[in-house]
Amino acid sequence: MTERKREILASSQSVLKEKGYAATSVRDIAKALEMEPASLYSHFKNKEDILKITCFDMADKFELAVREVNDIYFNAEEKLRLAIKLHVEILTQNLDSAIIFIRDWRNLTGTALEQFLTKRNAYEKGFREIVQTGIDEGVFNETDKKFAALTILSSVNWIVEWYKVDGKLNAEQIADKLSNFILSGLKKEMI
Amino acid sequence: MTERKREILASSQSVLKEKGYAATSVRDIAKALEMEPASLYSHFKNKEDILKITCFDMADKFELAVREVNDIYFNAEEKLRLAIKLHVEILTQNLDSAIIFIRDWRNLTGTALEQFLTKRNAYEKGFREIVQTGIDEGVFNETDKKFAALTILSSVNWIVEWYKVDGKLNAEQIADKLSNFILSGLKKEMI
DNA sequence: CCTACCGATCGGTAGG
DNA sequence: CCTACCGATCGGTAGG
Numbered sequence: 001m002t003e004r005k006r007e008i009l010a011s012s013q014s015v016l017k018e019k020g021y022a023a024t025s026v027r028d029i030a031k032a033l034e035m036e037p038a039s040l041y042s043h044f045k046n047k048e049d050i051l052k053i054t055c056f057d058m059a060d061k062f063e064l065a066v067r068e069v070n071d072i073y074f075n076a077e078e079k080l081r082l083a084i085k086l087h088v089e090i091l092t093q094n095l096d097s098a099i100i101f102i103r104d105w106r107n108l109t110g111t112a113l114e115q116f117l118t119k120r121n122a123y124e125k126g127f128r129e130i131v132q133t134g135i136d137e138g139v140f141n142e143t144d145k146k147f148a149a150l151t152i153l154s155s156v157n158w159i160v161e162w163y164k165v166d167g168k169l170n171a172e173q174i175a176d177k178l179s180n181f182i183l184s185g186l187k188k189e190m191i
Numbered sequence: 192m193t194e195r196k197r198e199i200l201a202s203s204q205s206v207l208k209e210k211g212y213a214a215t216s217v218r219d220i221a222k223a224l225e226m227e228p229a230s231l232y233s234h235f236k237n238k239e240d241i242l243k244i245t246c247f248d249m250a251d252k253f254e255l256a257v258r259e260v261n262d263i264y265f266n267a268e269e270k271l272r273l274a275i276k277l278h279v280e281i282l283t284q285n286l287d288s289a290i291i292f293i294r295d296w297r298n299l300t301g302t303a304l305e306q307f308l309t310k311r312n313a314y315e316k317g318f319r320e321i322v323q324t325g326i327d328e329g330v331f332n333e334t335d336k337k338f339a340a341l342t343i344l345s346s347v348n349w350i351v352e353w354y355k356v357d358g359k360l361n362a363e364q365i366a367d368k369l370s371n372f373i374l375s376g377l378k379k380e381m382i
Numbered sequence: 383c384c385t386a387c388c389g390a391t392c393g394g395t396a397g398g
Numbered sequence: 399c400c401t402a403c404c405g406a407t408c409g410g411t412a413g414g
Contacts, residue, residue, distance in 0.1 A: 022213035023298060026409060038410080039383045047409065077378070103294070107214060131377070140377045144368070150353065151346045151372055158345030177335070181342055185376030186322070186331045187268070217393060229394080230399045238393065 005043050008033060012050050013096040021051050021104040051104060052112050058101035059119040061090045066126035076134030077183065080152075083130055084182070085175040087156050091163070092171040098160050124149055152182055196234050199224060203241050204287040212242050212295035242295060243303050249292035250310040252281045257317035267325030268374065271343075274321055275373070276366040278347050282354070283362040289351050315340055343373055 001009075012029045019028075026047055030037040044050055065086040069079050091098040108116055127149040134140030140148075156178060163174070192200075203220045210219075217238055221228040235241055256277040260270050282289045299307055318340040325331030331339075347369060354365070 020211075020213055020297060022211055025407075027407085036384055038385080038387095041410070042383065080377075106211060134377065139379055141375070141379055143372065143377070147368060148372065148377060150349065151369070154349030154352075155342045155346045158341065161345075162341065177338060178342070181334065181339065181376070183376045183378045184332070185372070185374045186271075186325065186334070186339060187374045188330055188332055216391075218391085227400055229401080229403095232394070233399065 008040070008043050009050065009053065010096070013054055013100060016050070016054075016104070017096045017099040021100065021107045048107075048109065048112070051100070051107060054097050054100050055105050055108060055116055056119070058090070058094065058097050059116065059123070061094070062087065062123050063119060065090060066123055070126060070129060076130060076137050076139055079130045079133065080183070081175075081179045083127065084152070084156060084179050085172065087153075088159065088175040088178070089171045091157070091160055092165075092174070095160060095163065095165070102157050102160060124153065127153060155182065199231070199234050200241065200244065201287070204245055204291060207241070207245075207295070208287040208290040212291065212298045239298075239300065239303070242291070242298060245288050245291050246296050246299060246307055247310070249281070249285065249288050250307065250314070252285070253278065253314050254310060256281060257314055261317060261320060267321060267328050267330055270321045270324065271374070272366075272370045274318065275343070275347060275370050276363065278344075279350065279366040279369070280362045282348070282351055283356075283365070286351060286354065286356070293348050293351060315344065318344060346373065 011033050015029050015032045016024050018024070026037045026040060029050075030040055033040075044053075066083060069083045069086065072079070072082070074082065105113075105116055105120075128145045131140060131143075131145045131148050131152075135142055135145070159174060159178075169177070202224050206220050206223045207215050209215070217228045217231060220241075221231055224231075235244075257274060260274045260277065263270070263273070265273065296304075296307055296311075319336045322331060322334075322336045322339050322343075326333055326336070350365060350369075360368070
């Protein structure tokens, strides 16, 4: 990918995140770049191409992260904390893409949609395995693994709704708070 | 609202939930009703009218539920469990609308968008108050209230992604699992 | 990267 | 609820 293509992609993502993929026109994207709409087509095959690249780039980052976690000889709690930390870092360091990835993947069509769902399922499976490790170790409650994994991912993904780059919490602090919440819940431990 | 209008609304919502508001055309909606597109306009002012009614109907239901919870003399844990139960019931009993409400409200424009956000904020405030009650009672950890409330709502809302009417878990069972997870977290209590 | 342009589809209206 | 229709906008192509 050329420098210029990366530049155009970043600008496109900044526009797409505002109104969503379906409500954004190729003209909207071109306008932000001070280009003619037709010029975009020398960089991308079509509108969906931009969505495809965005979603798959993010999916690749998440895939890499979960593999990293599962290759390390940590215990389950350490693994879960690391997975959450890496996930939050990916979201916050690629906020525009993250919003599009989470919200607009449904607009993918055909085989792109299928491949995306396969990748996403693989990532969710990685989370489920961490939960399973914790159950095996006897430190996590025997909850429904799938239920727990999806609930964890949903609360982590939700941060893109309110995270601000210049906010008072950085990625690591958010990850810590979320991890504590997910591990220990709201209730005070009775001693 | 006439019986026929309710019928048309329900069909419209079933179509909108599939591809999302922005990617669905008035012709898509009309086709499912075996109507001409123009005929829809004798029931609704315009396309956004359908979105508006859907989002505000849902917001009203949630508003009513949180008021019910906060008017009752329960302790914080009971309140939170009831709020989650009512929330899950509203989601699962109005699944099409719920998906549109959660995903497509961003497509509202002008004052409708403003009013919607005001209503949503009021609902979130209701959740924050429940968390505050728990902190005051000394039974909840002193977490950031806003953080906790949003994390709770995000994991509860996520169920519309996987809930199936004929699935193995009913609304009450989902609410119980979620409540346990939110209150106690993943970690086993050390005794 | 632009000019010039295309057919298709969009949300919506007039009038019955 | 339909017929007939509108101007605007859509994603995208040809050719340079």
